[in-house]
Each structure stands twice: as structure tokens, then as C-alpha cells.
Amino acid sequence: MVRLDSVGLRYGDGPEILKDVSFHLRPGSFCFLTGPSGAGKTSLLRLLFLALQPTRGLINIFDRDVTQVSRRELPLLRRRIGVVFQEFRLLDHLTTFDNVALPLRVSGQREDFYRADVMDLLSWVGLADQAHAYPPVLSGGEKQRAAIARAVISKPELLLADEPTGNVDPVLAKRLLHLFMELNRLGTTVFLATHDLKLVSQTKSTVFHLEKGMLKVA
Amino acid sequence: MTGHRDTRKGHIIPPEAAPLKALTVTMTVMCYLACLAIGALILINRAVDNWTSGLSREVTVQVRLLQDTDIERELANGKALLERTPGVTGVEVLDRSAGAKLLEPWLGTNNLDDLPIPRLIRVTIDEKAPPDFDRLDADLKKSVKGASLDTHRRWEAELTRMASALSALSYAILVLICISTIAMVIFATRTVLDANRHVVDVLHLVGAKDGYIARQIDSRFIKTGLMAGLFGVMLGILTFFLLGLTGTAGGGGFADASRGLLFAPPAIALWSYGALFSVPVIATLICLITSRMALIRMLGSVL
Numbered sequence: 001m002v003r004l005d006s007v008g009l010r011y012g013d014g015p016e017i018l019k020d021v022s023f024h025l026r027p028g029s030f031c032f033l034t035g036p037s038g039a040g041k042t043s044l045l046r047l048l049f050l051a052l053q054p055t056r057g058l059i060n061i062f063d064r065d066v067t068q069v070s071r072r073e074l075p076l077l078r079r080r081i082g083v084v085f086q087e088f089r090l091l092d093h094l095t096t097f098d099n100v101a102l103p104l105r106v107s108g109q110r111e112d113f114y115r116a117d118v119m120d121l122l123s124w125v126g127l128a129d130q131a132h133a134y135p136p137v138l139s140g141g142e143k144q145r146a147a148i149a150r151a152v153i154s155k156p157e158l159l160l161a162d163e164p165t166g167n168v169d170p171v172l173a174k175r176l177l178h179l180f181m182e183l184n185r186l187g188t189t190v191f192l193a194t195h196d197l198k199l200v201s202q203t204k205s206t207v208f209h210l211e212k213g214m215l216k217v218a
Numbered sequence: 219m220t221g222h223r224d225t226r227k228g229h230i231i232p233p234e235a236a237p238l239k240a241l242t243v244t245m246t247v248m249c250y251l252a253c254l255a256i257g258a259l260i261l262i263n264r265a266v267d268n269w270t271s272g273l274s275r276e277v278t279v280q281v282r283l284l285q286d287t288d289i290e291r292e293l294a295n296g297k298a299l300l301e302r303t304p305g306v307t308g309v310e311v312l313d314r315s316a317g318a319k320l321l322e323p324w325l326g327t328n329n330l331d332d333l334p335i336p337r338l339i340r341v342t343i344d345e346k347a348p349p350d351f352d353r354l355d356a357d358l359k360k361s362v363k364g365a366s367l368d369t370h371r372r373w374e375a376e377l378t379r380m381a382s383a384l385s386a387l388s389y390a391i392l393v394l395i396c397i398s399t400i401a402m403v404i405f406a407t408r409t410v411l412d413a414n415r416h417v418v419d420v421l422h423l424v425g426a427k428d429g430y431i432a433r434q435i436d437s438r439f440i441k442t443g444l445m446a447g448l449f450g451v452m453l454g455i456l457t458f459f460l461l462g463l464t465g466t467a468g469g470g471g472f473a474d475a476s477r478g479l480l481f482a483p484p485a486i487a488l489w490s491y492g493a494l495f496s497v498p499v500i501a502t503l504i505c506l507i508t509s510r511m512a513l514i515r516m517l518g519s520v521l
């Protein structure tokens with residue numbers, strides 16, 4: 001599914017953010033990525049959702065070397081990956097419904113086909129009443145849930161999440177973890193970056209620890 | 219299904235995020251200038267057609283007064299020769315006052331009686347089968363003392379050269395307008411893209427293709443091009459109409475030319491209006507093609 005070999009990353013002429021990072025995510029696996037702030041977790045996730053190219057090393061996603069992926073193929077690969085951003089990245093001018101439905105809309109699906117699925121997912125994350133509210137009026141936790149719903153609506157093969165429970169209470173965090181586990185049970189490979197060690201301890205998943213750009217299996 | 223919602227989908231790129239009002243205004247001005255240039259081009263071409271057809275229908279024989287010659291007899295000889303010449307459809311000997319009148323702008327009306335004013339013969343020719351002018355000139359010189367043939371070719375060539383220069387200038391102006399418009403659209407496209415960078419990033423990350431993102435944006439450019447083109451044409455037609463009101467009919471100048479452009483016979487008017495209304499079509503196409511190409515190029519530079 002995902003394989004990194006001796007990956008290094010630096011921004012411009014700056015210091016190396018990631019150093020010789022190597023790991024393998026098997027299809028259907030569930031893994032956590034932990035580490036202090038500034039360790040390079042977000043940069044590693046950006047590499048995995050193809051928003052960055054490594055400075056060195058090899059990244060293979062869905063058996064494709066990311067450096068060989070053409071511009072035309074990039075959107076098709078990204079549609080197989082769901083991403084939850086730390087800063088949510090919801091579009092303020094679209095309703096919660098439209099934000100969640102965005103991956104389906106850009107892939108050319110008609111609203112008639114996805115409306116029920118989107119509403120069901122919004123109900124599941126507790127946002128059915130906010131379906132036609134705009135992100136600026138949502139609380140941090142509601143934005144977080146909308147961002148998670150957008151990442152999982154297209155049932156991606158790989159789910160990457162950056163602090164997905166950072167803005168929700170422990171009860172909802174547990175519920176969201178169950179959503180990720182349910183997706184994983186259905187075949188989605190899940191890779192969660194988090195500070196929340198309690199969340200990590202609730203599963204028996206592989207935990208990668210990133211510190212000063214170096215990755216270790218915890 | 220839980221809850222309910224407004225079924226109208228929101229614009230993926232919000233219209234208010236990067237208004238194209240400035241582009242609409244500048245493009246309207248460009249389209250207006252393009253209409254004026256096209257109007258000038260039509261008028262020049264029509265004037266050249268009128269001049270050249272008028273000049274090619276007639277030639278003039280000038281008979282100078284020479285000592286010891288009877289001018290009236292020479293004129294009669296000339297008239298007879300011309301009437302025998304194939305391709306000549308009419309011959310009219312103009313009296314002395316006609317020649318004097320031609321000199322009035324330079325010499326005034328006084329003391330012309332003492333001057334040896336040449337006499338003129340107006341010759342109408344068959345445009346489709348004109349006579350051999352070189353041979354006619356030689357025959358006239360042989361048979362009529364002091365005669366010379368003026369085919370107006372030099373004037374026609376001068377007028378055509380001047381009109382060609384003005385036409386080329388109008389085309390150059392149109393090309394410059396197109397280049398400026400393309401540059402403005404590229405600049406506006408970059409502005410819209412920069413203003414919506416966060417939206418574009420999210421769209422890329424949820425798997426939107428560059429073509430899909432470009433379509434969300436360039437529909438607004440199409441609307442802008444069409445609106446600006448229509449405003450420009452309306453202003454152009456209004457300008458020609460107002461110019462047409464400024465002078466009296468048959469008085470010549472801009473007023474007559476403008477009236478001629480707007481109220482020409484149907485076949486010509488159709489062509490004139492067609493040329494003017496091509497401006498919004500071309501403006502829309504420039505907006506569509508330029509913004510699409512610029513967007514694809516700019517989006518391609520973003521991972």
C-alpha cells in the first residue's frame with residue numbers, strides 16, 4: 001500500500017525535516033504516528049498525500065513511485081486517499097453538506113446519487129442539523145467532524161489524518177476512533193498522526209514515533 | 219435520510235472572492251475601441267470602392283490652347299475620335315467655364331478670361347471592356363493638337379495607397395487591442411487564482427483535475443467577455459449614431475460616414491453590423507481560450 005525507503009525532506013536550503021524515514025503500511029493496517037510538535041509529522045503526511053515530493057529516497061503508494069506519477073494521474077491517485085487536515089481546510093463559502101460532498105462532486109458524481117450517503121454520514125458524526133450551516137458558524141469540534149466526514153465520504157483506500165481528535169471531547173474522540181476502526185475493518189488503511197496517547201492506547205495498532213525527523217517503531 | 223437541505227449546490231469558486239469588475243470595465247473600453255477601428259475599416263473600404271469605381275468609369279481629355287490652332291475644331295476632332303473608339307460609352311465636351319471652375323480654388327474668379335485655360339472632354343467608358351488607354355492617348359496626340367489623356371490612374375493609385383495605409387493601421391490597432399485584452403485576461407486569471415489559492419489547494423487534495431478547477435473559474439471569464447463585448451458594441455453604435463447627428467445629410471465628413479455605416483442598404487448594413495457584433499464573440503473567445511490556457515498552465519505549476 002505505502003512504502004517509504006530512506007526518505008529525506010528539506011524545504012529549500014533549510015535543515016532536513018525528515019531523515020532516512022523508512023516504513024511500510026500494509027493494506028488494511030491501522031497505524032498511529034506520534035511525536036512532539038515540530039517533529040515532522042505534518043510534513044510526513046504531506047508527502048503521503050502527494051502534496052510534496054521527497055528531497056531524496058523512494059516513496060511508493062499503491063505500487064506507484066510518486067516521483068514517476070504524471071500530472072494527469074495525480075488526481076486519480078488522490079481520490080484513493082482521504083485526508084483530515086489539522087487546520088480542517090473546510091471551504092467557508094460552502095455548506096457543511098457541500099464540504100463533505102466535495103470529493104464526490106469533483107469526481108463527477110451527481111448529487112441525486114450521493115445526497116443520502118452524505119446525510120447519513122453527517123448524522124453519524126452528529127452534524128445532520130448543521131448540514132446547511134456554513135463553517136464559520138461551526139465550533140472547532142464540528143469543523144473537525146465535518147473534515148473527517150469529507151475525508152471518509154468516498155470510502156478511500158488510504159486514510160491519513162493529522163490530529164483528527166484534537167478539538168473534540170473524549171467521548172466524541174472515542175466515537176471518531178470507532179469510525180476510523182470501522183473504516184479500517186471495511187478495508188481502508190488508516191494512518192493517524194496524534195498527540196493523544198490515550199487514543200493510541202485504546203487500540204493494539206502499530207505506533208510509529210517521529211522525533212527530530214527520525215522515525216522509530218514504538 | 220436525516221434532515222433537509224437546500225438542493226442548490228454552492229459555487230465551488232465563490233463569485234465574490236475575486237470580482238472581475240475591473241476586467242469588465244477595461245474589456246468594455248477595449249471592445250469599444252475595437253468597434254471604432256472596425257467602423258473606420260468599413261468606412262475606408264467603402265470609400266475606396268466608391269472612389270475607384272467612380273474614377274474607373276471616367277477619363278478626361280485635356281486640350282491645351284496652342285497658338286495658331288482653332289480650339290473648337292480640335293475639340294470636335296477629339297470628340298469624333300473618342301466616339302469612334304470601342305469601349306467609350308459617352309463623350310461630353312465641357313465648356314470653358316467648367317475648366318475655369320476647376321481652377322477657382324487656386325486662382326479665384328477674377329481675371330480668368332485672360333488665361334489660356336485648357337478645355338476638357340469628359341469621357342465615360344465601359345468598365346467591363348475599357349479602351350486601350352495607351353493607344354487612345356497616342357491617337358489623340360496624333361489627331362488633336364495639344365491633347366492629353368488623363369486616366370486618373372495616378373490619383374487612384376494615391377488614394378488606394380492612402381486607404382491601404384489607413385486599413386493597415388486599423389488592423390494594427392485591432393491586433394494591439396487583442397494583445398492587450400489577452401494580457402489583461404492573463405493578469406485577471408492570475409489574480410482570481412491567487413485570491414482562491416486555498417480553495418484550489420483543497421480541490422487538488424480531494425482529487426479535482428486541473429480541467430475541472432479551470433471550468434469552475436473560466437465560466438466567469440466567458441460571462442465577462444460577453445458582457446464587455448456587448449457593452450462595447452452598444453457604446454460604439456451609440457457613438458456612430460451621435461456622430462451621425464452632428465452634421466447635415468450630404469455634408470460629408472464624419473457625420474455622413476457614420477450615417478452611411480448605420481443606415482446603409484440592407485446588404486451592406488448586414489455586413490457592417492455583422493462585423494461590429496463579431497466583437498462580443500471574439501471577446502468571449504479570447505476570454506475563454508486565454509483564461510483556460512492560463513489556468514491550466516498556472517494550475518500545472520502547483521503540486
